[in-house]
Amino acid sequence: MPYHPEEALPAWFLGPRAENAELVERLVIEALRDHVFWRRNYHPEDGVGIREVDKRREGYEAAVATLTQELMGLLAALKRDIPFFSGRYKGHMVFEQTIASQIGYFAAMLYNPNNVAAEVSPVTTRLEVEVAGQLGRMIGYDPGTAWGHLTSGGTVANFEALWIARQVHYLPVAAAGAARDLGLPLEVALPTRAVARLDELPLWALVNIDNGAALDLWQALWASAPHADVGRALEAHSLSSAGYQDYTMRLAHTYGDPLQAAVVLVAATAHYSWEKIVRALGIGANQLVYLPVDASCRLDPAALWERLHMLALRRTPVLACVSVCGTTEESAVDRLDEVLAVRERARRELGVAFHLHSDACYGGYAAAVTWRADGARRTGAEIRATTDGVWPSDEWVRAMTALGDADSVTIDPHKLGYVPYPAGAFLLRDRRARELVAVDPPYLAPARAAPPGDDLFLGRSIFEGSKPGAAAAAVWLSHKVLPLDERGYGYLIERTAIGARRLHSALATSELGPFRAVVLPEPDINIVCFVVRHAAPTTLAAVNDLNEGIYRRMSLGHDGPAPEYIITRTRFRTPMYDGAIEPILAALDVGTVEEWRGNGREGLVVLRATVMDPVLAAPASGVDHVAGFVAALGRACAGALSEESHLG
């Protein structure tokens, strides 16, 4: 039967009025009873554990009374929770979850599988591997060589990316040491594609071998000597064994020169967790180098080139570069294709190699837009034919298609995958690299005949141990109902992008009494950023106060009446937003870039509306939340101003 996503969409979510309540209740009960009868069919000869008479004792009744009472209390408390499901919620990157994911989670949770290993999750570990394969294919990875798994969220997934990147970065150094110990004359491909003798390379060259060549070298090493010897020799020269302190001193001793601390380049818009990550890994916050962004908050490829050039002159190694696909604040999608081109140029012209990671925790699922139902890629024109031409640009499609060339990619199903927390995902382009962080044994021979099912002991190769198999079931069932192409997630996310454009253009053109909304450029996905100012001459500080006042009136957790619509705010600060600030300040006609730089942590308060509601694009019934939003914003502006006047 032909697939009509516009007709299917109403079946995907419980709905703002819980219109699909009967459906959800039917499926929940189905899953529960199915589990109940599974238990009853398991060794029925064992008899009952809890007798009917046990249920009639005072203590049993008391326990049930406590449970029921406290549950009522919890349910009452939860009514103060956030109405993510409503078209009135335009705050953080969360909306309703798909019915499929909620039911999948609940059904599997009753079994409580633990995806640390198939031994305690024979079903859901397979689902996790399947789901990771689907996400990999969506971003363009080759299923034959890639690998991935779910995590508790984006922080752990990004942490794994950098952890593995570091292992690959120093791998040629370990291999050179091991080859020296074992007397093996190995060769390795340089970034220039020339082949060199490993034992003749200086330290700078060793930390500038690209990932593929480093892993080829690693395989060659294992093939050249008995496994036990290779394992011991690699171990003796690896950073993860020696630890940074001894390793640093040892390199200084062996190579006559301590290696400079390797840096991690990140788009200035990167999530705050990257700082946590480099601090925890021992890389250090000083080595986190923020790259400027352009007016659309995308990493500036020219600035990346300049920085790489400068670092190469100073002989500072680059451990990794993190590009963002869907920034937390603006949903900006870096031009990854251009970033890759810069890396290619750096390889060729500077002899510099590094791990390229795409933090697609937010934007990754938008890659579903680029796939037809028949498995072919959609062109920009094809996609625009289903979005009234408003989105996306051909450049955007190129950037998304480039994800397949990133060495690793992180994607959170619990963001644009519309599934419950916790569900992050880590994807690795060359699965060989995962052996470098596997714990038992630390250096496994790559050629070793893996026992059947070995791939299903995830805890061996990932950071986390115990983790809910229910999360895998949730993502899996959701992908079944919403395929990762134009029929499912592609359609869903397309709708949110259209809705965001409707809101963007309404804000840009609406009358707000004496106020005016200055919008940032059209978002790459679905987060609309804007700043409101009063018509009268004003200052940067006053604009900040006004927008803070608006935010207070349009968010929860503050005194006063419940907000009509819920938004969030961020602050654009120097130096992260240097590339994006000038046109905004000009359009606002307040303050100079210097003033903005000078006010430090204050920066510029920017209001944000995240459109994850697919219905905003074209409401079939009920209120139109674009008009409602703009009207509510007008009232919030007036309220904020009168409050200020009152205070002032």
Add this chain to the structure above:
Amino acid sequence: MPYHPEEALPAWFLGPRAENAELVERLVIEALRDHVFWRRNYHPEDGVGIREVDKRREGYEAAVATLTQELMGLLAALKRDIPFFSGRYKGHMVFEQTIASQIGYFAAMLYNPNNVAAEVSPVTTRLEVEVAGQLGRMIGYDPGTAWGHLTSGGTVANFEALWIARQVHYLPVAAAGAARDLGLPLEVALPTRAVARLDELPLWALVNIDNGAALDLWQALWASAPHADVGRALEAHSLSSAGYQDYTMRLAHTYGDPLQAAVVLVAATAHYSWEKIVRALGIGANQLVYLPVDASCRLDPAALWERLHMLALRRTPVLACVSVCGTTEESAVDRLDEVLAVRERARRELGVAFHLHSDACYGGYAAAVTWRADGARRTGAEIRATTDGVWPSDEWVRAMTALGDADSVTIDPHKLGYVPYPAGAFLLRDRRARELVAVDPPYLAPARAAPPGDDLFLGRSIFEGSKPGAAAAAVWLSHKVLPLDERGYGYLIERTAIGARRLHSALATSELGPFRAVVLPEPDINIVCFVVRHAAPTTLAAVNDLNEGIYRRMSLGHDGPAPEYIITRTRFRTPMYDGAIEPILAALDVGTVEEWRGNGREGLVVLRATVMDPVLAAPASGVDHVAGFVAALGRACAGALSEESHLG
């Protein structure tokens, strides 16, 4: 009404025959409908989003058909999952989950709160803080000064412990540098309790300031100069900013001597994730020093003292010592009181200080046994009065009571808390230390007036970001129904310890035909370890083969008929089990310790039966799984032997 835990127990779980199915179904529907009507009551004037006519379209029907069909497929697949709920499952540390936790999880999951910050989880972040407080009180922390939170599991919780420990370890070095820059004449308490001028201390002394004194120094520093200056100065001298590479070189330059890499001491029985953790943090696997265990697999305090003494002589700093409360393999509980006494002696006699962490991921909840309903501690004799005197020893009670003196403790609610994955917990004795890993801003002034609700932005001070508020609701509701004392978890875990003793003694005394089970010492909690041997003269290798054969017949995931009972196995290898192996080999009368050492990764195969089923202690009805287990073991022995003969 008086609390009768023995009468309440039948109400705590769904039950092996799903005897409480009606209760669970009632509560599930209650939670679902309550959520449904919450949505309907939120701005009813917005009208419906999904019309009845939308539900009658072909595409809607198709989507519902797909969802239903795929759910049926998932439910069918899940029937191959593990019957954790059954008395026949004696494998890993997992059993049924409490009804309260399942319902709590489901109820909150419908709202999908994100406990990264109260802004997206106003209800469940408070529940998380409350739950962490309850766990802290259970282990004896002072609620006024301690802090804690939930994590995705034990690995991340233990990672945080070592991450914070490292920050505290190097804090005096940063403080000394900052004080020098700012010209502040500060003093600090040494381990000997003498007070010294900070600027006169050598590096060795700076990394041997105990946690409390280091944090006092930190507060004094903030109080001595403007906050902006202190922040900058601390930042300039902190490891987490500089990164290990620069930091190492800088210390070598400033102090004329590079600091030796600090070691982490762990009980040899520690979970494999500790190796992951030290590798990831950049500490290095070489710095993970395994401490010998005694015959009961508990850390040997005398060996700890000897090691500390030797390290002090060599001037090797100790970053942390990890003691285990409930080992993964044996449920062994280190004598933490004695470990603390050794630390105290090291402080006094060696001038050595370090962070003491208790990895109580498995055993932490057993501390509930030590609490009376009225909030007083129970003595060993009081507890034994409710367990027919079989458990626990007074020494065990002292060890559990000592948890309150550990600098940090990790406890997994998803293990002995009987709640669904994911739920780990990290607990910190002195909450000031969390500021050292907080990201925004990296060095917050401790005296700063916290804005209301600041404590509720968990993402600021913990490693993970987005995380399910539902997990907090699950733990919270479970604690309401099963208090953390003799009425709830205390009673539950007591029962499992009694059951484990029944099984232990049955194994030690039962006839198994020509076979004999050699049991390890009685477990500290509830994991029974044993090795089977044939009566005829045999060898270590043959014993290993026999026990592997038994394991294959008593586990899933292998060909052949479904196992009657499910167990797991581990391998005791050198050097980890050096302290425990001799009596086992002697009782088995096979091989020498040297033979065992020589066979490397083979080691000794040890069978494990985890008793988390509280009913095993005294089955009220149904089969007695102790007798059933022993009989099934006998059949598995015979089967394994005949298979071997057949093969041989």
